[in-house]
Amino acid sequence: QNTEKSGAAAVDRNQQLFDRARQVIPGGVNSPVRAFRAVGGTPRFVQRAQGAYFWDANGKRHIDYIGSWGPMILGHGHPAVVEAVQKAVLEGFSFGAPTEREIELAEEILRLVPSMQMVRLVSSGTEAAMSAIRLARGATGRSKLIKFEGCYHGHADALLVKAGSGLATFGNPTSAGVPPEVVQHTLVLEYNNIQQLEEAFALHGDELACLMIEPIAGNMNFVRASVPFMQRCRELCTRHGALLVFDEVMSGFRVALGGAQSIYARAIPGFAPDISVLGKVIGGGMPLAAFGGPRSIMEQLAPLGPVYQAGTLSGNPVATACGLATLREIGKPGFFDALAARTRSLVDGLAGAAREAGVAFSADSEGGMFGFFLLDALPQNYGQVMKTDGPRFNKLFHGLLDRGVYIAPALYEAGFVSSAHSAQDIADTVAAASEVFRAG
Numbered sequence: 001q002n003t004e005k006s007g008a009a010a011v012d013r014n015q016q017l018f019d020r021a022r023q024v025i026p027g028g029v030n031s032p033v034r035a036f037r038a039v040g041g042t043p044r045f046v047q048r049a050q051g052a053y054f055w056d057a058n059g060k061r062h063i064d065y066i067g068s069w070g071p072m073i074l075g076h077g078h079p080a081v082v083e084a085v086q087k088a089v090l091e092g093f094s095f096g097a098p099t100e101r102e103i104e105l106a107e108e109i110l111r112l113v114p115s116m117q118m119v120r121l122v123s124s125g126t127e128a129a130m131s132a133i134r135l136a137r138g139a140t141g142r143s144k145l146i147k148f149e150g151c152y153h154g155h156a157d158a159l160l161v162k163a164g165s166g167l168a169t170f171g172n173p174t175s176a177g178v179p180p181e182v183v184q185h186t187l188v189l190e191y192n193n194i195q196q197l198e199e200a201f202a203l204h205g206d207e208l209a210c211l212m213i214e215p216i217a218g219n220m221n222f223v224r225a226s227v228p229f230m231q232r233c234r235e236l237c238t239r240h241g242a243l244l245v246f247d248e249v250m251s252g253f254r255v256a257l258g259g260a261q262s263i264y265a266r267a268i269p270g271f272a273p274d275i276s277v278l279g280k281v282i283g284g285g286m287p288l289a290a291f292g293g294p295r296s297i298m299e300q301l302a303p304l305g306p307v308y309q310a311g312t313l314s315g316n317p318v319a320t321a322c323g324l325a326t327l328r329e330i331g332k333p334g335f336f337d338a339l340a341a342r343t344r345s346l347v348d349g350l351a352g353a354a355r356e357a358g359v360a361f362s363a364d365s366e367g368g369m370f371g372f373f374l375l376d377a378l379p380q381n382y383g384q385v386m387k388t389d390g391p392r393f394n395k396l397f398h399g400l401l402d403r404g405v406y407i408a409p410a411l412y413e414a415g416f417v418s419s420a421h422s423a424q425d426i427a428d429t430v431a432a433a434s435e436v437f438r439a440g
């Protein structure tokens, strides 16, 4: 077992693997952000992981603040989860027929997220968000939808959209291969902008199938929807008969046991979204996601209703075992209080280190999710996030990476702390950041 913390290996295996990968996989990666294009340098190829750490191909240890982009809330290789997965594997990998474990997982999800009366399991957040949009359109008989700049809902065509030239015009595709006609029903608004929201509903409210939002956005680093903004989203959707769709793929079971919606429900009496989209933590690191809502809406899905949706691997027995074991661990008393305190200690420590070094810094966290910005004040929308000094962030990223601390390789991504991160890991991270800040 190699626990080497620093020092370059004689042969850079990460670089060797990256060179080899680029011959056979576009960009050498199976999801673009992994290629380090934003920050430059060589992606670290993971050899293995345990607890709060992974070891790269050079055998170097990293404190992992990505955790597979959110799912690994218990850290890597939690014994209860490993045991559940090993047992499930021996019973069979996939049946394409229903199992009791799917019911157990569905029951557990509904118990934890009371706005949902029924849930459908799928295999990725993209699939869940795409299916939720189809369901909202099928249930309302309408086509148009609102999304917000900086929120990511996976890579379904209708959601790969950037703002058009004005509120009366709908969006433009952000990817080649998405026909303009496919996004002509998607309106893109500024996050936390109540006035724009009201204008959009005044113009298009009665044609809207849904408004989809990341309530605590983790794809423009970490930005909360303000309570008044969320309250207005709910009121306008209700008044105009549009469905409020919460994309909690990242925030679900991560910012709180009941997701971000439990936080807004505390601030806004009677608050609930109509449809919730879940992923990441519910699979505990296996391909699993879900969408759900009230019975009346969910019964629109095939085989009961006219909205078609299906999947060969949906409700996969190994993934459901992994997800169930994960949810049972995070549901234990005190889990979230401890995780939130640890995460808070990280952002407070980083803020202190930045202050001492005279570096502009702001940070926020909720549960096991955090964001920090090389900005004086917390941003409220994507435009403000992107005012961050990119080269300065890249310097920080590489300074931390050199010191064995692995944060997201892009300034618009959130970070994640797991229950396996110790007080010592946090202290080591803050000490590393302090060195980098002081180096300028």
Ligand code: PLP
Binding pocket: 069, 123, 124, 125, 126, 127, 129, 152, 153, 154, 155, 214, 218, 219, 247, 248, 249, 250, 279, 280, 289
């Ligand atoms: N929705 C949100 C909020 C996400 O953060 C992501 C992925 O990061 C997705 C949807 C898409 O999920 P997946 O990558 O599992 O397709």
